Amino acid sequence: MKSLLFFMLGLAMVACSPRKAGNVNSESDELTMLVGTYTDGNSKGIYTFRFNQATGMATALSSIEVPNPSYLIPSEDGKFIYAVSEMNDTTAALNAFSFDKETGQLRLLNRQPTMGADPCYVSTNGKEVLTANYSGGSMSIFPLKKDGSLEPADTLFEGSTGGPDAGRQATPHVHCAVFSPDGKYIFATDFSADRILRFVMHPKSIIPHPSAEAIEVDSNSGPRHLTFSPNGKYAYLISELSGNITAFSYLDGKLEKIQTIAADTLRARGSADIHLSPDGKYLYASNRLKGDGIAIFEVNPETGMLAKAGYQLTGIHPRNFIITPNGKYLLAACRDSHVIQVFQRDPITGLLSDTHQDIKVDKPVCVQFVK
Template sequence: MKLKSKLLSMALAFVPVIGFADSNIKMVVGTYTDAGSQGLYSFSFDQSTGTASGITSLKVDNPSYFTFSKDGRNIYAVSEKNNATAVLNSIGYDPVNGTFAFKNSQLTHGADPCYVATDGKIALTANYSSGTISVFPILKNGTLGKSLLQVGSKKGGPDRSRQNTPHAHCAIFAPDGYILTTDFSGDRILCFSYNERNKKLEDHGIAAHVKPGSGPRHLVFSPNGKYAYLMSELSGKVTVYSYSDGKLKELQSIAADYANARGGADIHVSPDGSFVYASTRLKGDGITIFRVNNNGTLTRVGAQRTGKHPHNFAITPNGKFLLVACRDDNSIQVYSRDKSTGMLKNTNQDVILSHPVCIKFYPE
């Protein structure tokens, strides 16, 4: 059997899951669909054992990133396409049965949407190849209104092979409601707010400058909202910031990608705020582990090698497991996590899936 067919068959060989125990939570995975994947997959994940049981799937083109609505009843998933067919999809989600129900799609009017976030009133996509941010009103039934395109990025970074055209990689809501976006080619983090009356993003300028050539990618906040952590793709460094009123003050820059592979990818903070994890790709693929100090700065305490191309990862709500989407190994690796040391251990309970690139747990 060809690898493509075998992977698809294994991914679709779902076991019915009935009567979930308290330790079971719902997990959704987005995939690239260039190798036969359906798109979105729903699982039940046991937070006590680290085992996953498949439930169902939904055919969606390239849902490379998605997010749950605040109540978990809707999923907003990009269709990452490098042309005018790129859209953001609204999908209903049943948290009891773990099933999907497609609602509607709206064009992003920006190529390669690779990130989406929502505050319940609007959804935002970062459109990588266009260097733009799109804003979608969320209607009462969870569907999406037509997008309003917002241009926020520029070219001009010193890396002419990667920063010669505008790129946007991430758009998130800060704890106080401001919108922060990573300007990959301009080596900046930009700040906006949404004017509901005018249906526009209002520009609040530059939240932070990043060292030239860094290629800022993903930004996350500490649970207390006082600190933010930036993973830069090209430099492979994590930058630590203190945060207040739409502005970021740099406290530290520390290497995550020791292979200098220019493949910095994802970043997450443990639920208790004690550790930061960052994934790196292309050489020495793995997860770098940092302990969070009292002032928010980081100390590197270790690294865990993973499968090929750890595009994205997620930590279970109870903090016991860390799951890595290894895109080029067609698998999700499940690691147990020591809450005291932050160290990871492979449980060898891989979930086989074609080109997994985004893992999210149902919001508790």
């Protein structure tokens, strides 16, 4: 009944149109949502939904078969989707799709090998697409064609080792690669060497910075995901092994450490994802393996430093989560509970409350919105 009612209400709403992050269509609160999964169970691949960021309710739209699309990202205009196929062999690939935001339908344009096993992260600036290849220990760079399809990878940067964990840092692992807010740099987490790699963007190529190629982080930390504040002045790193968040000030390619604070007090060595609320007032980080949940921090607007505000337990293995553009909901992809949990955010305290409007998907591991 709920799905039918939501569908009927949706027919009366004006369809959502392209808009920048943080803006909400005045005539509709509906977003198109994409979910990436692991396909070693019952999942087919990528699933699409209509999500209402006023009510927190979702309606299924479409799906497409893709092997292990564990991370995906839309283009800024929402016309294209780039999704990895996280495979531990030469079939590891990046897939490009055209996307219809109204119907939720995806159409494969092409795919290119990542030249590195287990690609687990993807980002784009509209001209290139980056993948972080975890087991391959590398970052691949794919030029984009005008039709949104992918050229073959033309650059491959390799990570290194040096961390003390003999079991998890013995071989190179690169876990994420992101563009800086100013568009001048790329930062990649060199998991096994306990450092962040910095690359300079040039008109025709991307090369390592000659004088400040790496930013060292604490030993035995296993840097995983990096995110920037909405105003571009700060960056926050979640480290998988230490369970710590490292806060940095950011200016013209330089990351200066200002704080380290624990997100995982149980030391489970399974911290995963990190995001800021759209207004930049709160930061959230997910933990797995013990006390699965999301740590909540208040952000000092003057200094960028963090103060612990609370902790929200979730389903099992919250590998990824996302916050709606209006800041009202946080959606946690709980891989081993086979649900995406929908939490409502308190804009004053930053705390979360479970709406019990779970979205059932087999092994969900990535959630993205197209606005």
